[in-house]
Amino acid sequence: MTKTLPAVVGRRSLSSSEDWRTMSASDRLEAVQRIRVFAPDARDCLTRLDERLRGGGPVTSGGAGLLVTGPDGIGKHSLVKHLANSHPPVPSQTIASRGIIVVPPIARPDPVSLTEAIELAAEWRWRERQANGAGPAFQVNRICKALGTRVLAFDRALFLCTQHAIAVEAVPFLVGIMDASQALVVLVGPEVLERRIKATRGLSSRFFKWRLKPIAYGPYWTATVKQFDERLPFENGCLTCETMPERLYVACWGKIPRFAQLAVEAARNRLTQRKSIDALGMADFHRAYAELEPDERTNPFDPQYALSVLRDMVARGPQVSASDLTGAS
Incomplete structure (x- = not known):
């Protein structure tokens, strides 16, 4: 593999012709906060997800998800946050499209609670509820299709787990989304999350794994x-x-x-x-x-x-x- 330098990205970097001495202290601090640095592995993961969001093709084969893990402080949450900020909702006369929906941790990983969390993240709750008899995964797939969602990311996804594996009630929910939705399911969490996935029947071989590492x-x-x-x-x-x-x-x-x-x-x-x-x-x-x-x-x-x-x-x-x-x- 050809080694390349880590990528520095941001909404705006200082140009060589810009005199930072004329900037106020608050503007200079904001300029520092805008700088984003991604190591090669994180940058590659970000690039592939970005291509997925732009409709450049699937990151993985159909019916599979993506598992992003790494040690504490490696930037897993920052990567998802940067991806979401780079692809904000696109307003329209009917409904704002959302290329990515980021689902925060919730207390209970049962299908109903997960569906409600996704509805909140997508600002969908005021709309028509799911049809009678349709399951939570059906409702999520319906939301993703209506919004044009390409990535459904569960941030700090250890909340989906019990002590040893993914919660039993969450497994058919995730499988139902991966099998029927156009959205790529991304689980983001610590390294132990990978072990919990491996210990879960029905999910152990369904995730493409991306492990972020320090430089x-x-x-x-x-x-x-x-x-x-x-x-x-x-x-x-x-x-x-x-x-x-x-x-x-x-x-x-x-x-x-x-x-x-x-x-x-x-x-x-x-x-x-x-x-x-x-x-x-x-x-x-x-x-x-x-x-x-x-x-x-x-x-x-x-x-x-x-x-x-x-x-x-x-x-x-x-x-x-x-x-x-x-x-x-």
Whole structure:
């Protein structure tokens, strides 16, 4: 596989001709918040789902769903949120079409409750209820057809599970949607969700799996930091100078959304707490990390940690294979 750099996307990036020094502090903070970085595996997953939403063909074969998993903080929720924001409802004189419906967690995963949650997410509840005798899956398929929905995503989908598998009452509901609907069913959740799917009769072989992984420490990580740094409304080189790449890696262990969140908080500190706001400094990240991880005793932005110490931390931390960049199966 040809390795490509992580993708930085957003509604608008600062152009090289734009002088960020003329921007207000609030506009600069908003510019930082707009930056989105996706590692290669997340970007590939996002691209395929985007093609599905645009009618470019199915992501998987008919009757199958997509399972997106990964460790906490890897960006599963961010990916679905970005996808939904990129494909907002399209108004019409009759009914607004929705390429994607994102279903949030609910207390009970029974078919009736799931149908009601989907109706709420699709703003459908005021419309005609399902026909007498028709099941919940029929109603959901009817909604997806009427709205032109191409992706039905269950966010933080562990709510569908019992302790060991997918809830028994939810299985025929999901199967009914996958077999009859034009919408691709996407379950998004932690790695344990994949084990629950495997333990569920009727679903164990029905999902195409996409596992999101952190970026490995090394050239890919350096390139990611550099890409992000180039789009910040601060002096170029803030994140790539001296030991910053190593400190940033230890702070988020290659999890891109965590890295972006840290940068936003550091920018907020710089813009609200400092007299000079031209460049982000290690002190800004030190404070941001302390705020995001109040129970963590080791702050990687402590000046006492030399490069050798930081690299030793990396070596003793979670190991990510640089050759294992995509997790599709």
